[in-house]
Amino acid sequence: MASHLMTKVKRTHTEIAVDAADAERRPLVQLDGVEKVYRTGRLEFPALRGIDIAVDRGELVAIVGPSGSGKSTILNILTGIDRPTAGTVSVAGDRIDTMSEEQLAAWRGENIGIIFQFFQLLPMLTALENAMLPLEFARDGSAADRTKRATANLELVGLGDRLDHFPMELSGGEQQRVAIARALACTPDLLVADEPTGNLDTETATQMIELLTALNRDGMTVIYVTHDRSIANRAHRVLSICDGLVADDGGAS
Numbered sequence: 001m002a003s004h005l006m007t008k009v010k011r012t013h014t015e016i017a018v019d020a021a022d023a024e025r026r027p028l029v030q031l032d033g034v035e036k037v038y039r040t041g042r043l044e045f046p047a048l049r050g051i052d053i054a055v056d057r058g059e060l061v062a063i064v065g066p067s068g069s070g071k072s073t074i075l076n077i078l079t080g081i082d083r084p085t086a087g088t089v090s091v092a093g094d095r096i097d098t099m100s101e102e103q104l105a106a107w108r109g110e111n112i113g114i115i116f117q118f119f120q121l122l123p124m125l126t127a128l129e130n131a132m133l134p135l136e137f138a139r140d141g142s143a144a145d146r147t148k149r150a151t152a153n154l155e156l157v158g159l160g161d162r163l164d165h166f167p168m169e170l171s172g173g174e175q176q177r178v179a180i181a182r183a184l185a186c187t188p189d190l191l192v193a194d195e196p197t198g199n200l201d202t203e204t205a206t207q208m209i210e211l212l213t214a215l216n217r218d219g220m221t222v223i224y225v226t227h228d229r230s231i232a233n234r235a236h237r238v239l240s241i242c243d244g245l246v247a248d249d250g251g252a253s
Helices: 002-025 071-078 101-111 127-138 143-156 172-183 202-217
Strands: 029-040 043-055 060-064 086-091 112-115 190-194 221-225 237-242 245-251
Touching: 029 071, 043 071, 043 086, 043 245, 060 071, 060 202, 071 086, 071 190, 071 221, 101 112, 101 127, 112 172, 127 143, 127 172, 143 172, 172 202, 190 202, 202 221
Parallel strands: 060 221, 060 237, 112 190, 190 221
Antiparallel strands: 029 043, 029 086, 237 245
Protein backbone atom coordinates (compact mmCIF):
# COMPACT_ATOMS: atom_id res chain seq x y z
CA MET A 1 0.00 0.00 0.00
CA ALA A 2 2.77 2.41 0.98
CA SER A 3 4.66 1.50 -2.22
CA HIS A 4 1.56 2.24 -4.30
CA LEU A 5 1.14 5.62 -2.62
CA MET A 6 4.80 6.51 -3.20
CA THR A 7 4.49 5.57 -6.88
CA LYS A 8 1.41 7.75 -7.15
CA VAL A 9 3.18 10.68 -5.48
CA LYS A 10 6.22 10.30 -7.74
CA ARG A 11 3.99 10.23 -10.81
CA THR A 12 2.23 13.36 -9.61
CA HIS A 13 5.53 15.16 -9.10
CA THR A 14 6.64 14.14 -12.58
CA GLU A 15 3.40 15.41 -14.07
CA ILE A 16 3.86 18.70 -12.26
CA ALA A 17 7.40 18.99 -13.61
CA VAL A 18 6.17 18.27 -17.14
CA ASP A 19 3.41 20.86 -16.81
CA ALA A 20 5.94 23.43 -15.61
CA ALA A 21 8.25 22.66 -18.53
CA ASP A 22 5.35 22.96 -20.97
CA ALA A 23 4.42 26.32 -19.45
CA GLU A 24 7.97 27.57 -19.95
CA ARG A 25 7.86 26.58 -23.62
CA ARG A 26 4.50 28.22 -24.30
CA PRO A 27 4.40 31.94 -25.15
CA LEU A 28 3.90 34.13 -22.11
CA VAL A 29 1.45 36.26 -24.10
CA GLN A 30 -0.80 34.83 -26.83
CA LEU A 31 -3.42 36.83 -28.74
CA ASP A 32 -5.32 34.79 -31.35
CA GLY A 33 -7.75 36.39 -33.80
CA VAL A 34 -8.28 39.36 -31.50
CA GLU A 35 -10.76 41.97 -32.67
CA LYS A 36 -11.90 45.07 -30.83
CA VAL A 37 -14.82 47.19 -32.01
CA TYR A 38 -15.80 50.35 -30.16
CA ARG A 39 -19.41 51.44 -30.56
CA THR A 40 -20.86 54.93 -30.15
CA GLY A 41 -24.56 54.92 -30.84
CA ARG A 42 -24.95 53.46 -34.32
CA LEU A 43 -21.32 54.07 -35.24
CA GLU A 44 -18.69 51.35 -35.03
CA PHE A 45 -14.94 51.86 -34.95
CA PRO A 46 -12.81 48.72 -35.46
CA ALA A 47 -9.65 49.29 -33.41
CA LEU A 48 -8.26 45.78 -33.92
CA ARG A 49 -9.15 43.65 -36.94
CA GLY A 50 -8.11 40.12 -36.02
CA ILE A 51 -4.52 40.10 -34.82
CA ASP A 52 -2.28 37.21 -33.78
CA ILE A 53 0.60 38.01 -31.46
CA ALA A 54 2.85 35.72 -29.40
CA VAL A 55 5.48 36.95 -26.95
CA ASP A 56 7.88 34.51 -25.31
CA ARG A 57 9.22 34.75 -21.79
CA GLY A 58 12.23 37.02 -21.52
CA GLU A 59 11.47 39.07 -24.64
CA LEU A 60 11.78 42.85 -24.87
CA VAL A 61 9.12 43.99 -27.36
CA ALA A 62 8.25 47.46 -28.63
CA ILE A 63 4.91 48.22 -30.28
CA VAL A 64 4.88 51.14 -32.72
CA GLY A 65 2.35 52.70 -35.03
CA PRO A 66 0.61 55.97 -35.87
CA SER A 67 -1.96 57.52 -33.56
CA GLY A 68 -5.17 55.50 -33.63
CA SER A 69 -3.50 52.41 -35.06
CA GLY A 70 -4.55 50.20 -32.13
CA LYS A 71 -1.24 49.83 -30.28
CA SER A 72 -2.53 51.04 -26.90
CA THR A 73 -5.66 48.92 -27.36
CA ILE A 74 -3.40 45.86 -27.57
CA LEU A 75 -1.87 46.72 -24.19
CA ASN A 76 -5.29 47.33 -22.66
CA ILE A 77 -6.49 43.93 -23.86
CA LEU A 78 -3.46 41.92 -22.76
CA THR A 79 -3.66 43.52 -19.30
CA GLY A 80 -7.40 42.88 -19.01
CA ILE A 81 -8.21 46.60 -18.77
CA ASP A 82 -10.32 46.17 -21.91
CA ARG A 83 -11.96 43.09 -23.40
CA PRO A 84 -11.75 41.82 -26.97
CA THR A 85 -14.88 41.80 -29.13
CA ALA A 86 -13.65 38.49 -30.58
CA GLY A 87 -10.65 36.19 -30.23
CA THR A 88 -8.76 34.76 -27.26
CA VAL A 89 -6.18 36.27 -24.91
CA SER A 90 -3.85 34.13 -22.80
CA VAL A 91 -1.20 35.52 -20.45
CA ALA A 92 1.00 33.37 -18.22
CA GLY A 93 -1.19 30.38 -19.12
CA ASP A 94 -4.46 32.07 -18.09
CA ARG A 95 -7.36 32.83 -20.44
CA ILE A 96 -8.01 36.36 -19.23
CA ASP A 97 -10.73 37.10 -21.80
CA THR A 98 -13.03 34.69 -19.93
CA MET A 99 -12.41 36.12 -16.43
CA SER A 100 -14.86 38.19 -14.41
CA GLU A 101 -13.88 41.72 -13.36
CA GLU A 102 -13.17 40.48 -9.84
CA GLN A 103 -10.98 37.67 -11.15
CA LEU A 104 -9.14 40.06 -13.45
CA ALA A 105 -8.37 42.47 -10.62
CA ALA A 106 -6.85 39.67 -8.55
CA TRP A 107 -5.00 38.26 -11.57
CA ARG A 108 -3.46 41.61 -12.47
CA GLY A 109 -2.17 42.05 -8.93
CA GLU A 110 -0.33 38.74 -9.11
CA ASN A 111 0.88 38.55 -12.71
CA ILE A 112 1.40 41.90 -14.36
CA GLY A 113 2.99 45.29 -13.75
CA ILE A 114 1.63 48.32 -15.62
CA ILE A 115 3.43 51.63 -16.25
CA PHE A 116 1.31 54.53 -17.49
CA GLN A 117 2.40 57.56 -19.52
CA PHE A 118 1.05 60.00 -16.93
CA PHE A 119 2.57 58.17 -13.92
CA GLN A 120 -0.77 57.86 -12.05
CA LEU A 121 0.84 58.49 -8.66
CA LEU A 122 -1.36 59.53 -5.72
CA PRO A 123 -0.21 63.07 -4.81
CA MET A 124 -0.94 62.71 -1.08
CA LEU A 125 1.31 59.65 -0.74
CA THR A 126 5.10 59.55 -0.57
CA ALA A 127 7.22 57.70 -3.10
CA LEU A 128 7.46 54.77 -0.69
CA GLU A 129 3.71 54.69 -0.04
CA ASN A 130 2.96 54.84 -3.80
CA ALA A 131 5.40 51.99 -4.46
CA MET A 132 3.73 49.94 -1.71
CA LEU A 133 0.17 50.31 -3.01
CA PRO A 134 -0.09 46.97 -4.90
CA LEU A 135 1.28 45.15 -1.86
CA GLU A 136 -1.20 46.90 0.40
CA PHE A 137 -4.13 46.00 -1.83
CA ALA A 138 -2.99 42.38 -1.98
CA ARG A 139 -2.20 42.28 1.75
CA ASP A 140 1.00 40.58 0.62
CA GLY A 141 3.22 39.88 3.63
CA SER A 142 3.54 41.79 6.89
CA ALA A 143 3.64 45.59 7.02
CA ALA A 144 7.38 45.47 7.67
CA ASP A 145 7.91 43.09 4.75
CA ARG A 146 5.86 45.29 2.39
CA THR A 147 7.92 48.32 3.41
CA LYS A 148 11.15 46.40 2.88
CA ARG A 149 10.14 45.18 -0.58
CA ALA A 150 8.92 48.60 -1.76
CA THR A 151 12.11 50.21 -0.46
CA ALA A 152 14.21 47.66 -2.35
CA ASN A 153 12.31 48.41 -5.58
CA LEU A 154 12.83 52.15 -5.17
CA GLU A 155 16.52 51.54 -4.57
CA LEU A 156 16.57 49.38 -7.71
CA VAL A 157 15.32 52.31 -9.80
CA GLY A 158 17.74 54.74 -8.14
CA LEU A 159 15.39 56.45 -5.68
CA GLY A 160 16.66 55.10 -2.38
CA ASP A 161 17.17 58.68 -1.20
CA ARG A 162 13.67 59.86 -2.21
CA LEU A 163 11.50 57.52 -0.13
CA ASP A 164 9.76 60.29 1.83
CA HIS A 165 9.31 62.69 -1.09
CA PHE A 166 5.84 63.43 -2.47
CA PRO A 167 5.22 63.37 -6.25
CA MET A 168 5.20 67.18 -6.48
CA GLU A 169 8.72 67.15 -5.02
CA LEU A 170 10.01 64.82 -7.75
CA SER A 171 10.99 65.46 -11.37
CA GLY A 172 9.08 63.81 -14.20
CA GLY A 173 11.77 61.17 -14.57
CA GLU A 174 11.75 60.45 -10.84
CA GLN A 175 7.96 60.11 -10.84
CA GLN A 176 8.20 57.60 -13.68
CA ARG A 177 10.80 55.66 -11.67
CA VAL A 178 8.35 55.51 -8.76
CA ALA A 179 5.74 54.20 -11.21
CA ILE A 180 8.18 51.49 -12.31
CA ALA A 181 8.93 50.54 -8.70
CA ARG A 182 5.17 50.29 -8.07
CA ALA A 183 4.76 48.08 -11.15
CA LEU A 184 7.46 45.74 -9.80
CA ALA A 185 5.85 45.44 -6.37
CA CYS A 186 4.36 41.97 -6.75
CA THR A 187 7.24 40.57 -8.85
CA PRO A 188 5.11 40.17 -11.99
CA ASP A 189 5.75 37.79 -14.89
CA LEU A 190 5.18 40.64 -17.34
CA LEU A 191 5.87 44.38 -17.32
CA VAL A 192 3.95 46.54 -19.80
CA ALA A 193 4.34 50.27 -20.42
CA ASP A 194 2.16 52.62 -22.47
CA GLU A 195 4.29 55.47 -23.84
CA PRO A 196 6.55 55.42 -20.74
CA THR A 197 8.76 58.18 -22.17
CA GLY A 198 6.01 60.34 -23.67
CA ASN A 199 6.23 63.05 -20.99
CA LEU A 200 9.99 63.00 -20.55
CA ASP A 201 12.84 64.92 -22.13
CA THR A 202 15.18 63.03 -24.44
CA GLU A 203 17.90 62.36 -21.85
CA THR A 204 15.45 61.16 -19.21
CA ALA A 205 13.57 59.07 -21.79
CA THR A 206 16.82 57.31 -22.67
CA GLN A 207 17.42 56.59 -18.99
CA MET A 208 13.93 55.08 -18.67
CA ILE A 209 14.47 52.73 -21.60
CA GLU A 210 17.88 51.76 -20.22
CA LEU A 211 16.16 50.87 -16.95
CA LEU A 212 13.53 48.75 -18.74
CA THR A 213 16.30 47.09 -20.73
CA ALA A 214 18.20 46.30 -17.52
CA LEU A 215 15.07 44.74 -16.00
CA ASN A 216 14.71 42.64 -19.14
CA ARG A 217 18.32 41.48 -18.89
CA ASP A 218 17.50 40.29 -15.37
CA GLY A 219 14.74 38.08 -16.80
CA MET A 220 11.66 40.31 -16.86
CA THR A 221 9.45 40.12 -19.96
CA VAL A 222 8.80 43.71 -21.10
CA ILE A 223 6.36 45.08 -23.68
CA TYR A 224 6.14 48.81 -24.30
CA VAL A 225 4.27 51.10 -26.68
CA THR A 226 6.08 54.09 -28.14
CA HIS A 227 5.70 56.59 -30.98
CA ASP A 228 9.48 57.15 -31.01
CA ARG A 229 11.24 54.84 -33.45
CA SER A 230 14.64 55.41 -31.81
CA ILE A 231 13.17 54.24 -28.50
CA ALA A 232 11.53 51.27 -30.23
CA ASN A 233 14.84 50.23 -31.76
CA ARG A 234 16.21 49.55 -28.28
CA ALA A 235 13.95 46.48 -28.12
CA HIS A 236 14.82 42.99 -29.37
CA ARG A 237 11.69 42.96 -31.50
CA VAL A 238 9.46 45.65 -32.96
CA LEU A 239 5.77 45.11 -33.75
CA SER A 240 4.43 47.67 -36.21
CA ILE A 241 0.67 48.21 -36.00
CA CYS A 242 -1.35 49.95 -38.71
CA ASP A 243 -5.14 50.23 -39.00
CA GLY A 244 -5.69 47.57 -36.35
CA LEU A 245 -3.44 44.98 -38.02
CA VAL A 246 0.13 43.78 -37.48
CA ALA A 247 1.92 45.38 -40.43
CA ASP A 248 5.34 44.03 -39.51
CA ASP A 249 6.70 41.71 -36.83
CA GLY A 250 10.47 41.72 -36.75
CA GLY A 251 13.59 42.83 -34.96
CA ALA A 252 14.65 46.39 -34.39
CA SER A 253 16.00 48.05 -37.52
